[in-house]
Amino acid sequence: MSFVYLIGCCALVSISIETLIIFGVTDITIEGIDISLFAKILKNISITRFLIIMIIILLLIIFIKKMEIPIFEWIFKSRYFIGFIAIVFCVAFEISGSSIGCFDEYLPADNTESGVLWGHERLVRQDEWQKNTPMAFSQEYNKTGKYPYYSDTIRGTKTDTFIVYGQPVWNLLVVFRPFHLGYLLLGSSRGLAFFWTSRLVALFLVSIELFMILTNKNKEYSLIGSILVSFSPVVQWWFAINGFVEMLIFGQLAIVCLHKYMNTSSIMRKVLYIVTMAICSGGYFLTFYPAWQVPFFFVFLVVTIGIIAENYKAAKITLRVDGAMLLILIGILAAFFSGLLYMSFDTIKAIMNTAYPGKRSIYGGDGNLLYLFRYFNNIFLPLTNHNIEPLYNESEAARFFDFFPLGIIFAIVFEVKTRKKDILNILLTCLTGVLVLYVLIPWPQMIATITLMKYSSAARAVIVIGYINILLLMRNLPRLEIKRKELHTVVIALVTTVGISSAAYHDAQGYVGGFMLVIMFVVGGLGCYLIMAKRGRALLGYVVIVVMGTGLLVNPVQRGVDVIYNNPLTQAIYETAQEHEGSWITDNIPTPLFNLTIMVGAPTINSINIYPNLELWYKIDKDRMYEDIYNRQAHIGLSIIEEDSRFELMGGSSFMLYLNVDDVEILGVKYILSSRDLTVFNNYNIQFSCVKQIDDFFIFEAQY
Numbered sequence: 001m002s003f004v005y006l007i008g009c010c011a012l013v014s015i016s017i018e019t020l021i022i023f024g025v026t027d028i029t030i031e032g033i034d035i036s037l038f039a040k041i042l043k044n045i046s047i048t049r050f051l052i053i054m055i056i057i058l059l060l061i062i063f064i065k066k067m068e069i070p071i072f073e074w075i076f077k078s079r080y081f082i083g084f085i086a087i088v089f090c091v092a093f094e095i096s097g098s099s100i101g102c103f104d105e106y107l108p109a110d111n112t113e114s115g116v117l118w119g120h121e122r123l124v125r126q127d128e129w130q131k132n133t134p135m136a137f138s139q140e141y142n143k144t145g146k147y148p149y150y151s152d153t154i155r156g157t158k159t160d161t162f163i164v165y166g167q168p169v170w171n172l173l174v175v176f177r178p179f180h181l182g183y184l185l186l187g188s189s190r191g192l193a194f195f196w197t198s199r200l201v202a203l204f205l206v207s208i209e210l211f212m213i214l215t216n217k218n219k220e221y222s223l224i225g226s227i228l229v230s231f232s233p234v235v236q237w238w239f240a241i242n243g244f245v246e247m248l249i250f251g252q253l254a255i256v257c258l259h260k261y262m263n264t265s266s267i268m269r270k271v272l273y274i275v276t277m278a279i280c281s282g283g284y285f286l287t288f289y290p291a292w293q294v295p296f297f298f299v300f301l302v303v304t305i306g307i308i309a310e311n312y313k314a315a316k317i318t319l320r321v322d323g324a325m326l327l328i329l330i331g332i333l334a335a336f337f338s339g340l341l342y343m344s345f346d347t348i349k350a351i352m353n354t355a356y357p358g359k360r361s362i363y364g365g366d367g368n369l370l371y372l373f374r375y376f377n378n379i380f381l382p383l384t385n386h387n388i389e390p391l392y393n394e395s396e397a398a399r400f401f402d403f404f405p406l407g408i409i410f411a412i413v414f415e416v417k418t419r420k421k422d423i424l425n426i427l428l429t430c431l432t433g434v435l436v437l438y439v440l441i442p443w444p445q446m447i448a449t450i451t452l453m454k455y456s457s458a459a460r461a462v463i464v465i466g467y468i469n470i471l472l473l474m475r476n477l478p479r480l481e482i483k484r485k486e487l488h489t490v491v492i493a494l495v496t497t498v499g500i501s502s503a504a505y506h507d508a509q510g511y512v513g514g515f516m517l518v519i520m521f522v523v524g525g526l527g528c529y530l531i532m533a534k535r536g537r538a539l540l541g542y543v544v545i546v547v548m549g550t551g552l553l554v555n556p557v558q559r560g561v562d563v564i565y566n567n568p569l570t571q572a573i574y575e576t577a578q579e580h581e582g583s584w585i586t587d588n589i590p591t592p593l594f595n596l597t598i599m600v601g602a603p604t605i606n607s608i609n610i611y612p613n614l615e616l617w618y619k620i621d622k623d624r625m626y627e628d629i630y631n632r633q634a635h636i637g638l639s640i641i642e643e644d645s646r647f648e649l650m651g652g653s654s655f656m657l658y659l660n661v662d663d664v665e666i667l668g669v670k671y672i673l674s675s676r677d678l679t680v681f682n683n684y685n686i687q688f689s690c691v692k693q694i695d696d697f698f699i700f701e702a703q704y
Helices: 002-022 037-041 047-066 071-077 079-092 100-105 126-140 172-176 178-186 188-214 219-230 233-237 244-262 267-285 290-311 319-352 369-380 406-418 423-440 445-450 458-476 486-507 514-532 536-552 568-579 614-620
Strands: 116-118 557-559 583-587 635-641 646-651 654-660 669-674 687-694 697-703
Touching: 071 079, 071 219, 079 188, 100 126, 126 178, 126 188, 172 178, 172 267, 172 319, 178 188, 188 219, 188 244, 188 458, 219 458, 219 536, 233 244, 233 536, 244 267, 244 290, 267 290, 267 319, 290 423, 290 458, 369 423, 369 458, 369 486, 369 514, 369 536, 406 423, 406 458, 423 458, 486 514, 514 536, 568 669, 568 687, 568 697, 583 635
Parallel strands: 583 669, 635 654
Antiparallel strands: 116 557, 646 654, 669 697, 687 697
């Protein structure tokens, strides 16, 4: 009956929200927080659809109750089946969390909707919707064949698509990137849905398994830990780029498989676990983002040592069987690295020799202690970026919601109270200390180089510290016996909350105002209290509402990719590229459209250069005056001019090419997508003729 009341309340809220929309009341703000955001989030959800969903959930719960199945136990036992159904549902209806709908703001007006069903797109996630997703789509439309290892579309020349910002390819090595299989088997739209959904489901389920090991099979705290990892702000803001999710999935799954391997005598299971560990190792390497790979590697190494230390006495290990398993592991990894080096050695060498990111080195000390306490203000990141400059942007401000430093404190308390030497506690606490030192103090160059930490930074290391804190918190909280009066618990929680809130406030002055500080204090204080009081079931409810709720507000619920492929400009580019051979450039168009052409198979020279085409740029820059500018992974803006060609650095990963009109021929360009009339540049050497015009965009053919 209480659930019926809940449906009624939700329906009333929905009706009220849609009433606000009808009357145009959608811009109510307090201190920059759009409190009518939920009106915008629900603007594409009809009341009827909402009620149908709620009724289905109600009927499911009634069925479970009639069958006398405890809901919590049923959900936990059925988690793999539920995850499978979620993936199938989302793939069938082409649902993802991509912000590809952002293109709707830049493309010519048409009758196609952005495809957003819930929430709204995140402009700040350009690496996803401007770079990674367009490159994945371009693979399907590559003229020399679908999903090639070497694309002729990206950069307008032969380009390795597998190693950096890895894209789906028809190659045996794709086994180490299993989340790309959706693209290969189902195409771009459903492939995008599979890529998003399967990774979230996999991360959630794998995290549960890891925390089941760390908590000695405590289901409540395993779920809490999994939610704190899977739906944390940092995971959701970085969900589709830099291999962040894959690092967590492969790192955690390898540890889970190791634990199971040590506790089974079945040869078939050992083979399964060892093969999975090999795939995880290769997949982890292929994330190819050392700023997180390196510090996370140390975490997973430490946890591995702890797992081995706890299980080696009872481990079912024999020299003959496990020696053979080790050979299988080595053989798979040897085949993987041999194949990768054979296919991508030149690419890896080119990337390592770039000005960015190859030659970038950081030796620590570029952060401060307040970085560790940003998680409290993360509850506002999906709602407002008003005055966010102190935090740089939402993605850079995002953290694990880890309640630092409670995990370390509980680990120390456990060691002191029980007088037991928990190897994992000790190693993780020491690793935290090492990473904190890296954040605060510059390291000697030799040590930073030997440990590979020179490829990381304070901003990345603090993320890893947050993850460690979650591991320590979930490991020690269930097994600590806490006996204190309720008043003492409340006082300790209040003092802790004051300290954390103050640190978060001072770290984000200008972003967090008085009203936000009050909310932050109340929400954070409740979490601290539930942890201090060891209210497991209540804490589970808290993380579902606060952490999962906040995480689910980050990315939109996006259906399909009609925003791209049903647009008249995209269709015009596609038709031209299909009918005529030749390289393309984009001239004087908005940054988000730099990669529009490659999404329909037009080979574009100044599309995202994941590594530089030095041979081409040397033709323009014969004296190599600008080599430090174009020798990088970069978004490339281009503008045709009558003056001499020049390169201009716009940021760490972008530059502008001002291209002399006569140098267009040097690049071998056949077609140009532009926002202006290029016929004004016509001269004796080159003539531009307009092939098609769509609103304010033109497609020109260059004739020499």
